[in-house]
Amino acid sequence: xxxxxxxxxxxxxxxxxxxxxxxxxxxxxxxxxxxxxxxxxxxxxxxxxxxxxxxxxxxxxxxxxxxxxxxxxxxxxxxxxxxxxxxxxxxxxxxxxxxxxxxxxxxxxxxxxxxxxxxxxxxxxxxxxxxxxxxxxxxxxxxxxxxxxxxxxxxxxxxxxxxxxxxxxxxxxxxxxxxxxxxxxxxxxxxxxxxxxxxxxxxxxxxxxxxxxxxxxxxxxxxxxxxxxxxxxxxxxxxxxxxxxxxxxxxxxxxxxxxxxxxxxxxxxxxxxxxxxxxxxxxxxxxxxxxxxxxxxxxxxxxxxxxxxxxxxxxxxxxxxxxxxxxxxxxxxxxxxxxxxxxxxxxxxxxxxxxxxxxxxxxxxxxxxxxxxxxxxxxxxxxxxxxxxxxxxxxxxxxxxxxxxxxxxxxxxxxxxxxxxxxxxxxxxxxxxxxxxxxxxxxxxxxxxxxxxxxxxxxxxxxxxxxxxxxxxxxxxxxxxxxxxxxxxxxxxxxxxxxxxxxxxxxxxxxxxxxxxxxxxxxxxxxxxxxxxxxxxxxxxxxxxxxxxxxxxxxxxxxxxxxxxxxxxxxxxxxxxxxxxxxxxxxxxxxxxxxxxxxxxxxxxxxxxxxxxxxxxxxxxxxxxxxxxxxxxxxxxxxxxxxxxxxxxxxxxxxxxxxxxxxxxxxxxxxxxxxxxxxxxxxxxxxxxxxxxxxxxxxxxxxxxxxxxxxxxxxxxxxxxxxxxxxxxxxxxxxxxxxxxxxxxxxxxxxxxxxxxxxxxxxxxxxxxxxxxxxxxxxxxxxxxxxxxxxxxxxxxxxxxxxxxxxxxxxxxxxxxxxxxxxxxxxx
RNA sequence: GCGGGCGUGGCGGAAUGGCAGACGCGUCGGACUUAGGAUCCGAUGGGUUCGCGCCCGUGUGGGUUCAACUCCCACCGCCCGCACCA
Numbered sequence: 001x002x003x004x005x006x007x008x009x010x011x012x013x014x015x016x017x018x019x020x021x022x023x024x025x026x027x028x029x030x031x032x033x034x035x036x037x038x039x040x041x042x043x044x045x046x047x048x049x050x051x052x053x054x055x056x057x058x059x060x061x062x063x064x065x066x067x068x069x070x071x072x073x074x075x076x077x078x079x080x081x082x083x084x085x086x087x088x089x090x091x092x093x094x095x096x097x098x099x100x101x102x103x104x105x106x107x108x109x110x111x112x113x114x115x116x117x118x119x120x121x122x123x124x125x126x127x128x129x130x131x132x133x134x135x136x137x138x139x140x141x142x143x144x145x146x147x148x149x150x151x152x153x154x155x156x157x158x159x160x161x162x163x164x165x166x167x168x169x170x171x172x173x174x175x176x177x178x179x180x181x182x183x184x185x186x187x188x189x190x191x192x193x194x195x196x197x198x199x200x201x202x203x204x205x206x207x208x209x210x211x212x213x214x215x216x217x218x219x220x221x222x223x224x225x226x227x228x229x230x231x232x233x234x235x236x237x238x239x240x241x242x243x244x245x246x247x248x249x250x251x252x253x254x255x256x257x258x259x260x261x262x263x264x265x266x267x268x269x270x271x272x273x274x275x276x277x278x279x280x281x282x283x284x285x286x287x288x289x290x291x292x293x294x295x296x297x298x299x300x301x302x303x304x305x306x307x308x309x310x311x312x313x314x315x316x317x318x319x320x321x322x323x324x325x326x327x328x329x330x331x332x333x334x335x336x337x338x339x340x341x342x343x344x345x346x347x348x349x350x351x352x353x354x355x356x357x358x359x360x361x362x363x364x365x366x367x368x369x370x371x372x373x374x375x376x377x378x379x380x381x382x383x384x385x386x387x388x389x390x391x392x393x394x395x396x397x398x399x400x401x402x403x404x405x406x407x408x409x410x411x412x413x414x415x416x417x418x419x420x421x422x423x424x425x426x427x428x429x430x431x432x433x434x435x436x437x438x439x440x441x442x443x444x445x446x447x448x449x450x451x452x453x454x455x456x457x458x459x460x461x462x463x464x465x466x467x468x469x470x471x472x473x474x475x476x477x478x479x480x481x482x483x484x485x486x487x488x489x490x491x492x493x494x495x496x497x498x499x500x501x502x503x504x505x506x507x508x509x510x511x512x513x514x515x516x517x518x519x520x521x522x523x524x525x526x527x528x529x530x531x532x533x534x535x536x537x538x539x540x541x542x543x544x545x546x547x548x549x550x551x552x553x554x555x556x557x558x559x560x561x562x563x564x565x566x567x568x569x570x571x572x573x574x575x576x577x578x579x580x581x582x583x584x585x586x587x588x589x590x591x592x593x594x595x596x597x598x599x600x601x602x603x604x605x606x607x608x609x610x611x612x613x614x615x616x617x618x619x620x621x622x623x624x625x626x627x628x629x630x631x632x633x634x635x636x637x638x639x640x641x642x643x644x645x646x647x648x649x650x651x652x653x654x655x656x657x658x659x660x661x662x663x664x665x666x667x668x669x670x671x672x673x674x675x676x677x678x679x680x681x682x683x684x685x686x687x688x689x690x691x692x693x694x695x696x697x698x699x700x701x702x703x704x705x706x707x708x709x710x711x712x713x714x715x716x717x718x719x720x721x722x723x724x725x726x727x728x729x730x731x732x733x734x735x736x737x738x739x740x741x742x743x744x745x746x747x748x749x750x751x752x753x754x755x756x757x758x759x760x761x762x763x764x765x766x767x768x769x770x771x772x773x774x775x776x777x778x779x780x781x782x783x784x785x786x787x788x789x790x791x792x793x794x795x796x797x798x799x800x801x802x803x804x805x806x807x808x809x810x811x812x813x814x815x816x817x818x819x820x821x822x823x824x825x826x827x828x
Numbered sequence: 829g830c831g832g833g834c835g836u837g838g839c840g841g842a843a844u845g846g847c848a849g850a851c852g853c854g855u856c857g858g859a860c861u862u863a864g865g866a867u868c869c870g871a872u873g874g875g876u877u878c879g880c881g882c883c884c885g886u887g888u889g890g891g892u893u894c895a896a897c898u899c900c901c902a903c904c905g906c907c908c909g910c911a912c913c914a
Contacts, residue, residue, distance in 0.1 A: 175911070217832050217909080224831070224910060231914085249914060262914090301829080301912060330912045340914045348829095349912055422913060543909080613852070614840060620907090622840060630852050640867085690842065693851035700851090703868085771847050776895045778847055816894050821846055826894050 005639035007603030011735045015117055023749060026121040028513075028526055030072035036530050037063040038509055038569075040538030040546070041078045044105040044127075045085060048112045050578040050585060050611070050623065051539065053595045057608040058575060058617050058688070059537045060118045064731035065682050067119075068755035074530050075119055076512040078126035079106050082134075082501045084163060084180065087434040091466050098434040099462065102129055112596065116604045117734050119751070124515045128504035133511065134436040135457035136521035137504050140553075141439060142450050143560055144195060150428075152448070154191040156266075156333075157427055158295070161185075164468035165431045166192060168500060169424045170225075170545050176296030179545075184296045193438055193497065194425040197552045201226055201421040204551055213571030215618070218543045225544050227422025232406045233337065234415035236261060239313040239322050243269060248336030248420050251346060252409065253401030255318050256390040257364035259354065260342040261325045262307060265290040266333035270310070273325060277311035283327055290329045298329070305330045305353050317414045318391070318405075328353065336420055344380065345372065351380035364389050365398060426549065428500045433464055433473040435498030443485035443492040452486050458494070472496040505546055506553040509533055509568060524562075532565045540574040547572070573686060576620035578611070585623075593623050605733035606632045612688040612732060634696060635736055638729065641702055642722055642740045650745065652715035654723060664714040667705045671721040672762035674698035678728045679758070688732070695728050719744075727756050771822035772797050774806050790817040797823045 018024065039059035042052055056077075063075035079102075086098035106127060113120070126133055144150040158167045162183035171179040178185055197204075205226045208219045231250035238245060245261060263270055265287040274283045286308045290298070297303065307328030314325050323342075330349060331340050344354030344361040354361055361374040365385040372381055384398045393401055409415035429438065437458040439451035451458055461480045464473045474480050474496040485492035513526040538546075547569070554568040577584055580591040598607045610631040615621040660668050674694050681691035702721055705713065722744065730737040730750045741750035765786050770793065772780040780802050784793065794815050797803055803825070810827040817823045 173909095215832095220832060221909060227910095227913065229913070247914080251914080299911080303912080305912075330914090332913070335913045337914095343914090347914065349914075352912095420913080540908085616841085619834090619841095624840065624853070626853050627840065634852080636867095687842095689840095690851080693842075696851055707869090769847090773846085773895075776846095776893095781847080814894060816846095818846055818895095822895090824846080824894050 005636050005736070007605060007635075007735070010739045011115070011117060011604055014735045014738050015114055018749075019114075023751060024075070024119045024121050025123060026072070026074050029529055032070060032072040034074065034530060035066045035071035035535075036074045036533045037066060037535050038076070038533045038537070040536070040542065041080050041505070041508060042109065043080045043083055043085070044102055044109055046105040046108055048109055048595050050593060050595060053116065053607060054575055054578055054611050054617075054621065055537060055539070056113065056116065056118050057611050058573065058686075060608070060734075061612065061682065061688055061731045062535055062537070062686075063119055064734065064751060065755065067751065068727070068730070068753060070754065074512065075121060076124040076126075076515075077113065077118070077120040077122070078124075078508060078512065079128065080501060080505050080508075081106065081127040081129035082435045082498075082504055084432060084434070087432055087466055091468065097462065098466070099129065102434075115599055116595075116608065119734070124512050126508060126511050126515050128436075128501070128508065129434070131457045131459060132516070132518065134504065136511065137436045137499065137507070138439040138451070138456050138458060139453060139521060140507060141499065141503070142453065143562075144556060145440075145450050147556070147560065149196045149199065149556060150193060151196065152191060152193050154189065156187050157190050157192055158185040159188040159190075163432075164470055166190065166427055166429060168427045168502070170426070170548065172295075174296075175299040176294065184294050187295060192427050192429040193495075194427050195552070197426045197549075198421060198423055200552050200555050201228070201423045203555055204423075204548065207551070207555075207567055210567055211572070214569075215572065215574055218540065218547065218572060218574060221543045222548055225423060225548065229420050231418060231420065232409065232415050233418040234317075234341065234409060236314040236316065236341070238273065238325070239315055241273075241312070243272060245269065245314055245325070245339050246337045247339045247341045248418060249341055251343065251402070252405040252415075253387060253393070253396070253398050254343040254346045254364050255316070255341065255405055256387075256393070257343040257345050257362045258316050258323055258341045259344060259360040259362055260323050261314050262328045262331050262340045262342055262353075263310075263325065264331040264333040264338040265327055265329065267327070267338045270327055273310045273312045279309060279311035283308050283310055286327060303329065305349065305356065307353065307357065317412070324359075326357075334424065335422065345374060345377070346380050346382055348380045348382065351377070362389060426500075426552070428503055429497040430500055431470060431472045431497055432468070433460070433466055433498065435501060436504060437474065438495045438497055438499055440495040441483060441485060441492045442495065443488060443490060445490055446485050446487040449485055449487050449492070455486065472498065474498070502545060502549050506549045507557075509550075510557075510563065521562075528564050531563060532567060533569045535571045535573065536569040537573045537575060539577075543574070573617060575617050576615065578621050578623055580623045582622070598628065602628060602632045603735070605736050606635055609635065609692065609733050613692045614689065616687055616689055634699070635733060637703075638699055638725070639736065639740070641699060641706075642726070643743060645706070645718055645722060646744050648710070649715050649719035649722060652719040654716070655720055656714055656716040660714065660717065663705060663708050663712060664717045667701065667717050667721055668762050669765065670698060670701045671724050672758040674728065675724055675756050675758040676763065679755070682731070692732060695725065695732075698725055698728070724756050726750060727753060768820060770797070770820070772800065772803055773822060773824040774803075775826060776824060779803070779806055786820070790819055793817045793819075793823055797825070
């Protein structure tokens with residue numbers, strides 16, 4: 001026997017050779033059908049973690065499999081390289097520059113990825129912090145600016161005191177904490193740059209329907225985030241004043257049930273209403289108190305609903321009635337119009353509020369077969385019913401009522417039908433250094449002036465003080481700030497905020513097609529050839545953030561005529577987390593397993609195999625050291641088997657010829673069965689775990705086959721089985737497959753071989769075992785010739801002595817034969 | 829509260845209407861061996877039986893079906909996301 005399985009030597013050998021021979025280099029075009037396989041690029045933190053290993057192992061199997069299937073595969077990798085950790089490291093350690101820190105990390109992680117043997121075309125590597133990249137991020141900003149999709153406004157924004165910067169709504173999670181550091185965010189009134197993603201709300205929502213290859217879960221999350229709701233805006237005049245209050249409601253049919261009006265504490269009308277009223281001070285105090293609350297407390301569902309009367313009334317234009325106007329903490333300025341009509345009988349929140357403050361409750365929808373009584377109601381009735389106490393609308397159903405009331409309101413100028421979205425515009429300004437500068441110049445004479453395209457990139461200056469002050473560090477860098485106005489040539493100042501890193505990652509998948517193009521963000525022909533991404537793979541934590549932003553960018557680019565696709569990612573796979581002891585791996589829990597250690601100890605092939613074998617890709621995966629051992633043992637088993645039979649199959653043909661019988665025929669059949677199973681598991685369902693178990697079964701079968709005397713074995717059958725085994729294993733464990741492929745005499749890389757096809761003929765069995773059930777319970781098994789008719793099946797089964805015994809004295813009611821599987825006899 | 833998902837041996841997981849527990853881990857037994865935590869072979873859901881068998885078993889209760897882990901209804905538990913959205 002040859003030497004033992006020396007994974008270290010083998011993996012190093014092949015990684016070097018693949019690199020030298022540029023095995024994974026992808027030409028821009030090909031006559032073959034294309035396949036763009038993409039994994040979410042990582043932030044260069046410095047070290048790969050198991051989540052990365054899982055992500056890239058999954059992607060690599062897909063890429064290698066598709067390549068063997070005859071596709072021209074694009075499989076690139078790069079770095080989401082701008083971001084806070086680099087800057088924070090610089091602040092903490094003082095002597096390291098974010099750029100250097102980032103580049104060191106990229107080097108380290110690139111080396112680790114290469115050690116894993118992932119089939120990337122490294123010539124296409126991109127890093128978002130490279131001026132050659134962010135030049136185009138800035139260029140894209142300008143395209144949005146020119147279209148009115150990038151704008152600056154003063155608005156209440158989310159401020160993370162720990163990160164010392166503002167955040168987009170999508171980056172505030174869990175009712176009010178920073179997505180990165182979990183610090184409760186504060187609200188600040190600041191002038192900031194936004195992308196008008198709300199202009200695309202409807203398309204972002206509607207086109208979710210096109211994404212058949214996306215998990216339902218992600219689509220639902222995006223749908224909820226966009227939060228479309230249809231209803232009406234109704235206008236209420238303030239009694240004795242010129243002012244009007246506009247409310248948004250999804251239930252215009254309940255307008256006759258309005259018994260009060262509520263404004264958000266931030267509503268601009270509040271101050272005007274209360275000025276000079278006896279309630280003035282009380283209201284101001286209330287508003288102050290609510291506004292000073294932290295976002296996380298205010299958003300809490302358990303927060304007691306509170307409100308105060310303004311001393312002012314408004315007129316319900318439908319009834320002519322006056323109802324009191326209140327200010328309450330449960331009304332949000334950010335949603336709708338910041339004002340709500342109170343209909344306690346038909347809205348649970350209003351109901352609770354009305355009961356607390358003794359506001360009247362008026363039923364205007366009667367549910368079928370029930371009489372609602374405001375006195376005895378314990379909760380609001382929000383369901384369907386018939387309109388009552390509603391003047392001319394009495395008798396209409398909820399749906400009819402909604403239409404009729406809106407129509408009436410429109411005719412009388414009292415309001416209009418309206419659609420509301422929860423989605424807010426994307427705040428992209430960041431008061432930090434390590435990001436792409438926003439290419440804008442402020443001139444006293446000309447105002448806001450975009451940097452001309454020929455002046456791009458606006459380079460990040462290297463020498464900057466990083467201390468977080470709440471202002472961008474660039475602001476204290478005079479060489480950066482002071483410039484000339486591109487329009488009038490006069491002295492001007494640069495915008496000092498940088499862009500949210502999610503801007504950089506919203507278009508990187510286009511750049512991979514033209515990574516070194518200096519004249520344009522991408523070559524149109526190349527983008528048109530490769531896009532959309534056929535398979536995108538990454539963590540579900542980006543279900544909203546990155547995936548929504550990328551979809552938005554793509555739609556903007558489509559409208560700008562820069563790309564031909566409306567959706568960037570055809571199929572999305574969201575992989576599960578890697579857990580240890582039932583919990584996410586984390587420093588604080590001390591349950592981290594380092595990929596480096598595993599690769600060092602067992603090799604990349606084992607690491608990859610285990611992570612793919614332990615669970616289906618979209619499910620969470622429980623790490624198991626013993627499971628890893630098992631995979632290592634399996635690869636050793638493959639190694640011993642192939643090296644042992646190598647001499648025996650050396651001269652044999654790759655395919656058996658003639659009619660096979662007995663064990664040879666059986667081995668031949670099992671080989672083709674394995675090919676079928678592995679092919680289908682990868683192609684149809686991405687079930688790599690069951691694909692691997694099928695390969696294991698093939699290996700087990702080969703060990704059995706080797707038990708039969710050598711004179712009875714067919715070397716061609718053995719050769720076929722071993723070659724197929726290696727081909728099937730190649731996407732999962734590329735190094736050992738390559739080494740053994742060479743060991744059995746091949747010169748060309750196994751990764752250049754076509755994926756094996758299975759022979760339908762070979763799968764056919766002469767005899768099959770069918771199960772005999774009596775009343776649905778398995779009672780006997782019979783070996784019958786394959787392909788016999790159901791009639792014959794019945795006959796054979798009924799002739800069995802055991803079956804006859806079981807049927808003794810029973811009345812046979814029915815016999816159900818299932819071809820090739822079983823016969824169920826129903827008796828009494 | 830709303831939305832999505834999950835619930836199967838000692839463990840990770842197979843099986844999407846047709847033999848529940850593939851494959852792997854663990855455990856037990858055997859072989860080889862000076863020895864083996866290496867390797868090879870075998871057993872391994874529970875109960876009962878000398879054994880052939882038989883009975884029970886996929887969170888719980890009901891239903892559909894010749895046949896249910898799988899489909900339907902109700903409930904319980906866990907995980908994830910959103911959460912006063914008017």
